[in-house]
Amino acid sequence: xxxxxxxxxxxxxxxxxxxxxxxxxxxxxxxxxxxxxxxxxxxxxxxxxxxxxxxxxxxxxxxxxxxxxxxxxxxxxxxxxxxxxxxxxxxxxxxxxxxxxxxxxxxxxxxxxxxxxxxxxxxxxxxxxxxxxxxxxxxxxxxxxxxxxxxxxxxxxxxxxxxxxxxxxxxxxxxxxxxxxxxxxxxxxxxxxxxxxxxxxxxxxxxxxxxxxxxxxxxxxxxxxxxxxxxxxxxxxxxxxxxxxxxxxxxxxxxxxxxxxxxxxxxxxxxxxxxxxxxxxxxxxxxxxxxxxxxxxxxxxxxxxxxxxxxxxxxxxxxxxxxxxxxxxxxxxxxxxxxxxxxxx
Numbered sequence: 176x177x178x179x180x181x182x183x184x185x186x187x188x189x190x191x192x193x194x195x196x197x198x199x200x201x202x203x204x205x206x207x208x209x210x211x212x213x214x215x216x217x218x219x220x221x222x223x224x225x226x227x228x229x230x231x232x233x234x235x236x237x238x239x240x241x242x243x244x245x246x247x248x249x250x251x252x253x254x255x256x257x258x259x260x261x262x263x264x265x266x267x268x269x270x271x272x273x274x275x276x277x278x279x280x281x282x283x284x285x286x287x288x289x290x291x292x293x294x295x296x297x298x299x300x301x302x303x304x305x306x307x308x309x310x311x312x313x314x315x316x317x318x319x320x321x322x323x324x325x326x327x328x329x330x331x332x333x334x335x336x337x338x339x340x341x342x343x344x345x346x347x348x349x350x351x352x353x354x355x356x357x358x359x360x361x362x363x364x365x366x367x368x369x370x371x372x373x374x375x376x377x378x379x380x381x382x383x384x385x386x387x388x389x390x391x392x393x394x395x396x397x398x399x400x401x402x403x404x405x406x407x408x409x410x411x412x413x414x415x416x417x418x419x420x421x422x423x424x425x426x427x428x429x430x431x432x433x434x435x436x437x438x439x440x441x442x443x444x445x446x447x448x449x450x451x452x453x454x455x456x457x458x459x460x461x462x463x464x465x466x467x468x469x470x471x472x473x474x475x476x477x478x479x480x481x482x483x484x485x486x487x488x489x490x491x492x493x494x495x496x497x498x499x500x501x502x503x504x505x506x507x508x509x510x511x512x513x514x515x516x517x518x519x520x
Contacts, residue, residue: 177215177217177218178216178218179218179219181219181295181301181333184216184295184330184332185295185299185300185301187214187299188295188296188297188298188515189298189299191513191515193211193212193515194210194212194515195211195212195213195214196208196212196213196516197271197326197516198213198214198215198216198268199236199263199264199265199266199267199268200217200239200260200261200263200264200265201213201263202263203260203264203268203272203274205483205485206432206485206486206487206488206489207489211516216236216267216331216332217237217265218237219235219236219237219238219332219333220239220242221234221235221238222235222243223235224335225246225250227250227251230252230337230338230339231290231336232246232247232336233333233334233335233336234334234336235267235332236265236266236270236330236331236332237265237267238265238266238267239263239264239265240258240266240269243266251340251341252339252340252341253339253340253341254285254338254339255278255283255288255338256275256282256283256284256285256288257275257276257277257282258274258276258285259274259423261424266334267332269285270289270322271322271323271324271325271326271331272323272325273286273322276422277373277374277375277457277458278373278374279458280366280372280373280374280375280458281373282373285322286318286319286323288337288338288339289305289318289319289322289337290305290318290335290336290337291304291318291334292304292305292317292318292334292335293331293332293334294321294328294329294330294331294332295329295332296328296329297328297511297512297515297516298511298512298513301332302329304316304317304321305317305318305335320506326516327507328506328507328510328516329510329511329516330516342388342389343390343391344388344389344390344391344394345386345388346386346387346395346398346413346416347374347384347413347414347416348384348385348387348398348401348412348414349382349383349384349385349411349412349413349418350382350383350405350408350410350411350412351410352382352409352410353377353382353383353408353409355377355443355447355452355453355456356443356447356448357409358456359377359444359456359460361385361408361409362375362376362377362383362440362456362459363441363460364404364405364408365404365459366459368404370387370397370400370401370404371387371389371397372385372401373387374386374419375457375458375459376419376422376455376456376457377455377456377460378422379453379454381414381418381421384418384419385401386416386419422455423455423457426454426466426485426486427486428486430469431466431467431487432467432468432469432470432471432487433464433465433484433486433487434465434466434473434482434483434484435464435482435483435484436462436463436464436473436480436481436482436483437461437462437480437481437482438460438461438479438480438481439461439478439479439480440458442479442480443461446463446475446476446478447463449473449474449475450463450465450473450475451465451466451467452465454466461480469488470488472484
């Protein structure tokens with residue numbers, strides 16, 4: 176099923192009787208997702224409003240992420256939360272999964288840049304919430320609720336975003352000799368100082384990476400001060416800004432499972448002692464991607480975050496907390512009383 180208009184989508188959902196999986200490019204499906212009939216949103220494309228001077232973009236959910244990037248770049252702008260995605264990724268998938276890249280440590284997540292949404296719920300009703308520009312964002316905050324809901328509450332058709340100017344200058348500092356555990360104190364020192372860091376990560380073969388952006392004089396001054404601060408952790412070198420493109424693109428392996436672990440950066444060193452070398456650390460160590468043999472679960476100590484298998488065999492998930500389970504049940508009963516939506520991406 177591939178609706179070409181919001182009205183067609185609403186009719187499909189009113190007539191549906193079985194489980195559905197709402198997809199854009201289907202590039203963000205978790206292993207246990209996609210069991211229902213596919214509801215392909217890629218025909219709902221196009222920018223419906225773009226006001227660069229107001230830093231506002233309104234775009235249909237099936238629009239390719241790369242098209243959105245190019246549209247914004249032509250006006251010297253970007254999505255500040257720096258979404259990443261495989262070829263075919265759509266902006267609706269970005270919103271539905273709250274996908275956020277390295278700049279999240281500075282700019283916040285996708286949900287923080289979302290101003291408004293239009294979606295069709297499980298009863299075939301078109302729902303609009305939020306605004307199309309920043310000054311008109313009012314009402315119940317369904318925008319934040321839909322961000323990261325992975326389509327379990329409705330099929331997104333249109334999203335409004337706050338955009339951001341492209342930084343005029345970018346500099347990357349690298350500490351290539353640091354292993355993951357040693358990198359975390361260095362990344363924390365950079366994030367905890369007055370350096371306005373827009374990325375703090377670790378990659379195999381590249382070591383710790385810290386990014387600074389802004390006006391040339393400001394970047395130069397902050398880079399010098401940060402280099403002096405980081406010299407206690409090892410040799411600091413100029414890094415390649417293109418390295419940031421590798422951060423979320425090297426986690427796929429057809430023969431292994433990929434796990435996504437989120438935690439407090441202070442907890443990461445202890446977790447790493449229970450894991451093989453990670454494929455990446457992001458957000459100063461708060462996000463860990465690691466590969467394990469097929470079907471193997473990480474043997475982790477108790478920590479305050481969350482671990483999930485995102486690529487490979489279907490995940491075995493722990494039962495949610497009773498309060499969380501009740502909230503999810505009540506929300507689904509309100510937005511999808513017939514239980515049409517599975518877990519799309």
